[in-house]
Amino acid sequence: MxxxxxxxxxxxxxxxxxxxxxxxxxxxxxxxxxxxxxxxxxxxxxxxxxxxxxxxxxxxxxxxxxxFKARLFLTRHDGKIFEILLVERLNETSWRAMVRNARRVKPHHRFRLEKWEASLQPDPEDPAYRIVHFSPSLDFEDLERLGEIPLPPYIVKKREKEGHYLLTSxxxxxxxxxxxxxxxxxxxxxxxxxxxxxxxxxxxxxxxxxxxxxxxxxxxxxxxxxxxxxxxxxxxxxxxxxxxxxxxxxxxxxxxxxxxxxxxxxxxxxxxxxxxxxxxxxxxxxxxxxxxxxxxxxxxxxxxxxxxxxxxxxxxxxxxxxxxxxxxxxxxxxxxxxxxxxxxxxxxxxxxxxxxxxx
Incomplete structure (x- = not known):
């Protein structure tokens, strides 16, 4: 419109x-x-x-x-670390996500997060997102330990300028x-x-x-x-x-x-x-x-x-x-x-x- x-x-x-x-x-x-x-x-x-x-x-x-603690850092098979933001849980093993530097991620790449293995596939509904498949399943309770609170970008940006911690307890x-x-x-x-x-x-x-x-x-x-x-x-x-x-x-x-x-x-x-x-x-x-x-x-x-x-x-x-x-x-x-x-x-x-x- x-x-x-x-x-x-x-x-x-x-x-x-x-x-x-x-x-x-x-x-x-x-x-x-x-x-x-x-x-x-x-x-x-x-x-x-x-x-x-x-x-x-x-x-x-x-x-x-x-x-929920939607921000995660996945390690690719070559040791490179990628930041992702989980947006929506689709089922027990799959999430819709935003991926930083997504152009460097290919469907055949494999990632790890502690005991979890993950792959990132294109989202057929929206090219701005990826579908992340975890094995075993990853739930909200797991994220309480693994993830970070996704503060708004303008808060993070201002804290950077102020020299403050970007995320606090x-x-x-x-x-x-x-x-x-x-x-x-x-x-x-x-x-x-x-x-x-x-x-x-x-x-x-x-x-x-x-x-x-x-x-x-x-x-x-x-x-x-x-x-x-x-x-x-x-x-x-x-x-x-x-x-x-x-x-x-x-x-x-x-x-x-x-x-x-x-x-x-x-x-x-x-x-x-x-x-x-x-x-x-x-x-x-x-x-x-x-x-x-x-x-x-x-x-x-x-x-x-x-x-x-x-x-x-x-x-x-x-x-x-x-x-x-x-x-x-x-x-x-x-x-x-x-x-x-x-x-x-x-x-x-x-x-x-x-x-x-x-x-």
Whole structure:
């Protein structure tokens, strides 16, 4: 689809010093930019104050996908080491992967990783990927010992410039939501980073409903839209919305309370489901290639908690579609002027629908 008319709206200057390369010591002490509906002024808060903007019966929808240690280093038969990023487990022995220096890898080459032997074959569905076959099988639990957390490229790049360690033990805990439970993501649903166990408990005590779905975040989330992309194809991701979550959503709507997505991934999953079941929401499982931009008709969410996204990103298009193009552009300008921290380890914003509907 031709996305060129929208590019100017998601172009902005992001100074490198605004990219957060490390998390704050405490999750809920990040900053929160409140973006009320209409023309009401923005409010600069601390994230823990989100308690003051939610009422009993409001529902927060989290993505419970867990980042797995997807980065591996395989040794080829000639001793050369190749870095790979596992993207998706296809079956017990096979994974879809991205391979650094892939042109130097041939189908007949053999690789080792401790007791595992591996071969890398072309992916018949997408030439950007390879299919990696392991013998014996390699599972998520094995990767907890063998692999590395795949931090976003912009964090690694900034840490290199700062002279810091590229990966720390702290990342294993903090590049993960406290609600993460189901392995499958190579990038974290970062809006949930701001919630600690203590804050979640306070929310529950206030009567805020907490529910979850699953969207396994793929590397496509980091892909920005280039001016050369005359026909842009958004990435696919796997989602699962169980029956118990659907029941919670229906009950929330029945009571006239608000459904608030924690992150763009939760938004994408919920609105995908509603595309399939617009009148009577139902459990859903499958791939989504839903591209949210422009005048997208949101059917589920009333509010959105999200981090600040890269220029030219599809995620920023989604946020503008929900909150209003000019309103979100003004919020980003405010955040830059006020020194907010951007991207995965950065601060958050809480915004409502551009039409002012909040329930």
């Amino acid at each position: 031709n996305i060129q008319p929208f590019l100017e709206d998601i172009a902005y200057e992001l100074p490198e010093d605004r990219i957060a390369s490390h998390p704050l010591p405490t999750r809920e002490e990040s900053r929160l930019l409140l973006v009320p509906p209409g023309e009401r002024p923005f409010e600069d808060r601390i994230f823990s104050e989100i308690l003051n903007y939610l009422v009993p019966g409001d529902c927060l929808v989290f993505n419970n996908s867990r980042v 702290e990342d294993e805990k903090r590049y993960q939501s406290v609600l993460a439970s189901l392995y499958g993501s190579v990038a974290a649903p970062t809006a949930s980073f701001h919630f600690s166990e203590a804050l979640l408990e306070k929310l529950r005590e206030k009567g805020i409903v907490i529910t979850a779905l699953t969207l396994h975040v793929g590397p496509g989330t980091f892909r920005t839209i280039s001016p050369a992309d005359t026909e842009f194809q958004i990435h696919k991701e796997w989602i699962t919305i169980p029956e118990e979550t659907i029941d919670v959503l229906k009950e929330t709507r029945k009571k006239g309370k608000r459904i608030i997505a924690v992150g763009t991934t939760s938004t994408r999953a919920l609105e995908t489901m509603a595309q399939h079941f617009p009148e009577d929401w139902q459990p859903y499982s499958g791939y989504t290639d839903l591209f949210i931009y422009g005048d997208f008709p949101f059917r589920v969410i009333d509010g959105l908690i999200t981090n600040f996204h890269m220029p030219y990103s599809t995620l920023l298009l989604l946020v503008q579609s929900f909150g209003g193009k000019e309103r979100v552009k003004a919020a980003y300008k405010h955040a830059l002027e006020k020194g907010y921290r951007f991207l995965s380890y950065g601060d958050a914003m809480f915004l409502w629908r551009k039409d002012g509907v909040t329930s």
